[in-house]
Amino acid sequence: MTRTRHLLKNLSNHSLTVAAQNRRSAFTATYRAVTVRERVYRMLCVLVLLAQTGWAQSSDLVAVVSKPVSRTVELPGEFLPFLSVSLHAKVPSYVERVLVDRGSIVKQGDLLVELSAPEMAAQIAEAQSKVQVAEADRLQAEAQLAAAQSTYDRTKLAAATPGAIAGNELILAEKQVDAGKALLNSRAQASRAAESAVRALQDLQAYLKITAPFDGVVTDRLVHPGALVGPGNDAVLLVVQQVSHLRLVVPVPEENVSGIVNGASVPFQVPAWPERAYSGTIARISHVLDQKTRTMAVELDVANRDGSLAPGMYPTVKWPVRRARPSLFVPRSSVVTTTERTFVIRDQSGQAEWVDVKKGVAEGDLVEVIGNLKSGDRIVRRATDEIRDGTAIQLSAKKVP
DSSP, rough: HHHHHHHHHHHHHHHHHHHHHHHHHHHHHHHHHHHHHHHHHHHHHHHHHHTTTGGOOEOOOOEEEEEOOOOEEEEEEEEEEEEEEEEEEEESEEEEEEEOOOTTTOOOOOOEEEEEOOHHHHHHHHHHHHHHHHHHHHHHHHHHHHHHHHHHHHHHHHSSTTTTHHHHHHHHHHHHHHHHHHHHHHHHHHHHHHHHHHHHHHHHHHTTTTEEEESEEEEEEOOOTEEEEEETTTOOOEEEEEEEEEEEEEEEEGGGGOOOOOOOEEEEEEEEEEEEEEEEEEEEEEEEOOOOOOEEEEEEEEEEETTTTTTTTTOEEEEEEEEESSSEEEEEGGGGOOOSSSEEEEEETTTTEEEEEEEEEEEEEEEEEOOOOSSSSSESSSSSSSOOOOOOOOEOOSSOO
């Protein structure tokens, strides 16, 4: 009996202990929940306060600097011959001899091709015979004029004696002289025309010998002896190019055309001779942009005395980039780029001012900006879009450079 009461007492004490522990756990959970809510509430209050004051964070300011832009960019170019010509036959003829071939070095006036046109010799002989006939007619007209002039002179002398000759005889003699002069003039013009026809045929005959128009190299040969050439079959005989002096054509992008200075020396390299440094002089500027590539063609004159360069090569040109006036630079971290805009944050009497800019070239830790800024403006060094426009900027103790 006693043991039963003892067991009942222990069971009652255990139940009280379990209930007390349950009450303490519930209290602890409730306290923790209240504590978490308070912490979240306090954090939200702090965030709201910081947002209203521009995060109330210290911001370093840096000055906008102005300096000239001077750098180089690598642009592709293409070599062209300074002079290039395709030789054709002016008169219908056959190729008799070709004295040069591809790669031949020629001088101005050197004979390159001989053509044959046998019918031209007959045409020249016929024209020369017409010259002889015209000249005979001219001489006959001269003799007739001399006879008419002599008759007129005697008639005029006889007319000095009254009644020696009839009055109209002197007039007739004078008219015969005028007719003789007109005939002589006509025969002289015919003779000159015949001579001109002979010279024209002889000039055409000279085109049967094709010579080099300038010093250069034969880069292509397209005919062989026996080929029919001429205006009716306008085939190219030879291609001659001047390669001792080359044109280097460089397509300059629109943003770099301000650096074009006529007469400036520009360095370049070619893959065939990577260890060598070359240079050319800016000589011709197109002054117009290609609508498709938005580039401006610029020609450089390049001396090729040793023949190491050739038309068709694609050199890498180290193009100088210059600005007409100094540019503005800011730290890279000062430029904020969002989906809507690119801007820097300027200190405007202690207030944040978003200034839209456009980024340009980069130099080290600085980047060129184009916008409503001026040298000396103070901007936030490490800007973010969390520093809202118009909010206060709390400066750090660090001195602004």
